[in-house]
Amino acid sequence: MRLAIDLIDETNSVTPEEMQELEKLLNFTAEKQAVESESELSLTFVTNERIHEINLEYRQKDKPTDVISFAMEELGEGEIEVVGAEQPRVLGDIIISIPKAKEQAEEYGHSFLRELGFLAVHGFLHLLGYDHETEEEEKAMFSLQKELLDEYGLKR
Template sequence: MIYLDDRQEKYKVDEDFIKQVKNAIDFSLKKEGVSVPYEVSLLFVDNEEIRKINSDNRGIDKETDVLSFPMLDFPKDKVYKDVYLNHSFDATFLDGEELVLGDIVLSLEKAMEQSKEFNHSFLREACYLVVHSVLHLLGYDHMDEEEKKVMREREEEVLDELNIKRD
């Protein structure tokens, strides 16, 4: 289940946009081997709101494009020993009948700015950011070059399979 909360007014998002963003989340999880019912919260905000959340939660008083708040901890060595994870979750990971993965906070304002900067569609940028965030929820990171390479390859692989191309 993907819970969506649109708390911004700068960009009107239609049902097709929401469907495609949710599909990117769902497909990313399936690609990573998540085969149990799951819960992810997706919050659309503007730059001012994401700056506040970033400041409150990370002590970084500036806007960003997307924030991930994972509910599960993954051992660092488990994530990068094999290039890609095959996530399997038994009942100990479930909250009731669902795997609660965490929250994604996406600044649609920043996504629009970056789509123009990188010369591709708003949809492509938003989907890229949610795929990026899903991978964070599953333990991926990009703090060193090896991690970054693995994560970037996985992001592009997922987007390619979804046929969400750079324009």
């Protein structure tokens, strides 16, 4: 496998098969995006209450959301880049709300796994530096997400 993924299910509701499929999908995406082998990230599944707390604390948004990413390679004010020749690339953390994912899967009329895959790829692309702050960025990022999911076989 290309990535070292730390999978954490705080909800105890994601099956081992779903976790395995997400791991494969993220590795597929990493390969398509030419991410260095042995790069590390975490993927955590949480409740709406927990993601609400995180969203409020880190983004000052007082509501639950579906996915939040914390990219380790984005330097904050006053931070310096640490570079080591033998160090694996640490991409960051992806946090997904399981209740939101279930709600959105039903709303969009596709499987829970497809929604989890969409949210995982969305968060992963954020870790790689993609964003959707402008219309142009949004179009590029969402097109890439759809292309990756379709090619992998998780179509709507």
